[in-house]
Amino acid sequence: MSGERTPTGRKRPRKRGRFLPYILLSPLVLFIGALALYPTILTTVQAFFTVNPMDPPTRFSGLANFRALFHNSFVRQSAANTALYIVVGVGLSTLFGLGIALVLQRRSRWRGVVLALVVLPWALPAVVESVIWGWIYDPTFGVLNSVLKSLGLINSDHVWIGIGRIVSIVLIELVQVWQITPLAALLILAALQSIPQELYEAARVDGAGRWEMFRRVTLPLVRPGLAVAMVESLILSLNVFDQVYVLNGFAPGGASIMMQTYQISFNNLNFGQGYALSLLATFATMLLSLLILAVVYRRVEF
């Protein structure tokens, strides 16, 4: 009220306008601050503390958590497993995503229907998908064995998950690839559609064939999209949990780092070591993302 009486007159609305952005942003800042940034700081700091309800009080312990993790053979094995999950996940989802995007790049009558079905696996919960695939992989009654037997590729029922480490990991990751490929396909498709048509026409005038056009025009110009898709796949496969939990439980032959973090923290209640492993995984995520960007990403100007 007092603002209206000042000689300058329009003080009140301007003053309200000055604070308006902060009022609009305050819920967001509160959420991100309290439930994203603060927890991240907590993880970073308490990785260097002993935090264990069975062994109070919480106290500084330097690098003890990290040393314990490095000496834990289950942790080392889960790191190796996760490396394999990442290679299979990033490799296959990028390959399949690029293939699907190239097919969908051409507009046609069927494009809408195909796109809707392609996106479907991305929209469903990973847990439900893992149950569905678990039934497909079932050693006695699964359709995978049934089909392979009809084709004469195997003679007797094969146990797919839980015996061979590499086969288990590849098949578990295939379930995640099924879920995340649509995302890669959409991201790559967006990049493909931003390539100006004239470039293809110019290449055609120069007498380039289809393969030549793909190699000289498409591939270089789709790199930003590829890079984003690969980073997305990297983050998702580095975090793989749901598929492993459902299909293989905590068996060391397939456990991922996320499974190990869950077990150390919530089964063993050794939160300090959980924080330390989380911190290492967060750093690994950042380093590998930067690596992918450095190798794959190129700035594109049309």
Place this chain on the structure above:
Amino acid sequence: MRGRSGARRVSRALLITLILVWSAFPIYWALNTSFTTLNGAQSVPAHFVPSPFTAQNYKTLLNSSGGVGNQFWRSFLNATIESGLATVLTVVIALFAAYAFARLEFRGKRIILVAVLATLLLPVYATLIPLYRIMSSVHLVNTYPGIILVYTSGFLPLAIWIMYNYFASVPRELEEAAFVDGATPVVALWRVMIPVSLPGIAATAIIVFLMGWAQFIFPLVLSSDLTTQPVTVVVAALYGQRIVPFTLLNAVGVLAAALPGVIALVLNRYIVQGVMAGSIK
């Protein structure tokens, strides 16, 4: 020339068929298994259409008071409440914040925007344990508010990113007419920005709801019983017990996937737009 383009068309049709089989076969297989008897599902070689056909598994889930049906529907309700309310909260908060970022000038804008978007890159690892410990210290473990707050904090960065890009693409002239008429920014947001941005808001809401419905590790940590456990946690538990017959389990899976599946098929346009809008910048 003609023969070559014919061969090209055939190979393209084959590729599309392959893509469709890869995308849809596992879902078809769950449907197929859920509509037959245990004997039918265990036949060797496998039947590719339900034989004998029966809706018994779905009847069991609908009728059984107590047991699997009861657990399933309670968790279905929990998932709907948790992802529904988290979606509403996320979209409302993101609307105001994205508008401020896209249209208003103020000190600290860049740093706040960068800080919010940086959390998009944080993996689950960075926040899982502390969020459990924070929620447990304020006694919100195994409550709806606890889960909804955690979901909202996780979904906000992506929601901001999609909506900010959408708002930034709306021409400023549209609001200027309102400003000339003496509207405040909040009125301009309500009267002009929200109506023209409805597709972007719908895309954000749909993507956030689907993400909420699919959550597993956070509710696994934050929910201890059926009062709050969402459908994912219950489905994983039922699978892990190895007692529930596979036909019934597939019916559970089909019902758990039905809501997001129908949303994805019917509202596909918005999802594709939303993902593409948030992708390359």
